[in-house]
Amino acid sequence: MREGDHVLGRYTRRIATQPHTLIAQADPLCNLACSYCYLPFKIRRNPMSDEVAEAVARSAADFASPGAPIDLVWHAGEPTTLGVPRFGRIIAPFEELRTEGLLRHFMQTNATLIDDRWCEFLAEHEFRIGVSIDGPAALNRHRAAAGGRPAFPLIMKGIDRLRSHGIGFSVIAVVTTESITHPEDLLDFFVSLGCASVGFNIEEQEGVNSARPTPTFEQAVEFWRRTITWTRRNTGLTVREVDRLGGYLRARRTGDGWLSTLIDPIPTISAAGDVVLLSPELADTTAPAYDDFRAGNVLEQSIASMLENARRLKYVDEFLTGLDRCEETCEFFGFCRGAQAGNRYFETGRFDTTETSHCRVSKQALVVALSDTVREEHAA
16 A cells, blocks of 8 residues: 555544534634633734635535535634624625525624624524523633623623524533532523523633643543533433433444544634634644644635645644544543544644543543443442
8 A cells, every 4th residue: 555545544534524514713803801712812803804705615615515514613703893794794605505505604602792783694694603601600700801891791681682582592611610510500500591502611721721720530520420410300401511422322322333433624714714624723823843733725725625635734644643542542532532633732732642631521521420420320
């Protein structure tokens, strides 16, 4: 076998050749000052140009097909800071794909700027909405507005507007060292919001967030144990991580191909058109040894052509080595499928390492918590 064929086979055994999701940065600017934020340029205004948006739309069309629309997630910065007219211009090139059922818009927002006009716009273009909120006011204090003012009242005002317009939403919550001991308070609060699901991102060292204390493995096990217990007693709220673990266990029972699931390369397009792969958190990160993780720029080539050459990128090759090592050494690999690329880099400075703190608190601790719960029930 030629070396090129070996490298290609190694890549396609792990990573999908076509993405299901694209992440796009309408503007890196964010109007909040969250203490754990990973974005390096969140105070800089640099909106996506019409030319970049048109190039992204052309690339999105390469991946979309009837019955399998491409998901386009507007994230990495606060999209609503642009205002409806400017953001409307950015998404205009995607409208034909959307109306033909070939593309779905998603927006991750802090909701502080959501008003009736935004709601009308989001409904008209069938956006799926994710709101970033960490819990009730006392557990949301790390999400701060300008001058350190609490963002909670502003977020709740935006959520109220979404609800009044009948726009459903999910939630992503960052779990800090303070909130990790209050899972029931968090879950009860999210039920009261009326969101369909919640994803818990246990705080980690990532991007420019490198100095804050993060939850321990033991705290995470207890958090997940109590979360699992809560979900078994309550219905109406899906917890992303528990749902994924349930999906894995069902697949193990039925032989439904979990182990053959390929990693989505998740092309992330910056407002300037630069594309990084595997981890959105790598966008706008300066790393000369890895050419700042750039796979290319949409103004110069299509994302499809970038993916064809992705296996030649130094960080992608290192990541594949890391995945091989994870599979060889880690008992949790069947569920985890390997540590996230961004976490490997931000914790170790490399991609060919194995276990990370993110693995331990978000994947391993979850499995251990379920095992402990089952053991306690059998002993009762």
